[in-house]
Amino acid sequence: MENKVKPIQQTSASSGHGLIFVTKAFEPPFEEYMELMRGVWQRGWFTNNGQLLRQFEQALEEQVGLANPLFMVNGTIAINLMIRALNLKGEIITTAFSHPVTTICIIWEGCTPVFVDIDPDTFCIDPARIEERITPRTSAILATHVYGLPCDVEAIEAIAKKHGLKVIYDGAHAFGTKYKGESLLNYGDVSSTSYHATKVFHTVEGGSVQTKDPEIFKQVKLMRTMGQFGEQFFTMGLNAKNSEMHAAMGVANLPYLDAILAQRKHQWQCYAQALAQVPVQLAKVPADTEYNHAYFPMVLRSEEELLTVRKALDDRDIHPRRYFNPAITELPYINRAGECPISESVSHRVLCLPLYYGLEDAVIDEIADIIAAAVD
Numbered sequence: 001m002e003n004k005v006k007p008i009q010q011t012s013a014s015s016g017h018g019l020i021f022v023t024k025a026f027e028p029p030f031e032e033y034m035e036l037m038r039g040v041w042q043r044g045w046f047t048n049n050g051q052l053l054r055q056f057e058q059a060l061e062e063q064v065g066l067a068n069p070l071f072m073v074n075g076t077i078a079i080n081l082m083i084r085a086l087n088l089k090g091e092i093i094t095t096a097f098s099h100p101v102t103t104i105c106i107i108w109e110g111c112t113p114v115f116v117d118i119d120p121d122t123f124c125i126d127p128a129r130i131e132e133r134i135t136p137r138t139s140a141i142l143a144t145h146v147y148g149l150p151c152d153v154e155a156i157e158a159i160a161k162k163h164g165l166k167v168i169y170d171g172a173h174a175f176g177t178k179y180k181g182e183s184l185l186n187y188g189d190v191s192s193t194s195y196h197a198t199k200v201f202h203t204v205e206g207g208s209v210q211t212k213d214p215e216i217f218k219q220v221k222l223m224r225t226m227g228q229f230g231e232q233f234f235t236m237g238l239n240a241k242n243s244e245m246h247a248a249m250g251v252a253n254l255p256y257l258d259a260i261l262a263q264r265k266h267q268w269q270c271y272a273q274a275l276a277q278v279p280v281q282l283a284k285v286p287a288d289t290e291y292n293h294a295y296f297p298m299v300l301r302s303e304e305e306l307l308t309v310r311k312a313l314d315d316r317d318i319h320p321r322r323y324f325n326p327a328i329t330e331l332p333y334i335n336r337a338g339e340c341p342i343s344e345s346v347s348h349r350v351l352c353l354p355l356y357y358g359l360e361d362a363v364i365d366e367i368a369d370i371i372a373a374a375v376d
């Protein structure tokens, strides 16, 4: 049986660098991954709290400083489980500027999303606009650390305390960011992150939930295994377990985390410097933040200008991404357009530029030159 697929030759007539996308998954040395697979084969244990999964969780705790990380299938189910574990009802205050799945999880869990606009400098929820949206039915605030930049966690905590609300963070972009010396993922009652292949650090597919609260930890852990422990059934969970193959990718990639973050920082600074004289708005990293440089967002003056820039880059085989367009409020299945004008305006004008381990400085300079010429 011959079913090997020939790889398509990706060459470019117009540039020397081949196709450039917004991101590219980090590849650990093949042999290092295969060595881990050998152990899996020897143990004959492929999933269900295997050795590599436990090893990965321990490394997340010790090396990255996550509080009680629970590795699971992906960063989406992680959000569902957080809402379930906290038994949230009624309204959840959330941001209009995130991946749509942040809101979709709220709705899937039977709650109502209430949208709050963002701070245009950090792209994160604007705490000054939260209190006016709180009602007697509000149970929690679910905010996203957009592009890995920290939400104003202190202001959000103060509001939550005052009104007796839970705080959940969608930290899908935030792995590796530290705030005041501590992993950003340890703020709030509970947080999630994603290890999808497109994120700053990956396990192909994967995610985790972390919390300092032992009760929430216990609930999420049980819900990850269908509410089952051993032969007993305790609660209504779902299957959010992840496999040894995915945990192995995490174990294989973790030794390279510091190198990945260091190179991204350098690349990010190259972009910032090259675009300093160009009339585009760049992200402002808040004080006390060790940023993971997960994305390089650039806000143009108009959507028209964005389309011009994108066309110029496309013509050179460079493909940035419109993260996130449209704003969640504008999605046809949400239908709340007009509620969050800053989110909506930014959504139409923001472009994330290619940023990943291995991207050459010369390509960054080329991208900046193309942008400078296009926005003139």
Ligand SMILES: *Cc1c(COP(=O)(O)O)cnc(C)c1O
Pocket: 073, 074, 075, 076, 077, 098, 099, 101, 102, 144, 170, 172, 173, 193, 194, 195, 196, 206, 207
């Ligand atoms: C990627 C992403 C998710 C979902 O993570 P998956 O692991 O892909 O399920 C959730 N929220 C945001 C903001 C994301 O970018």
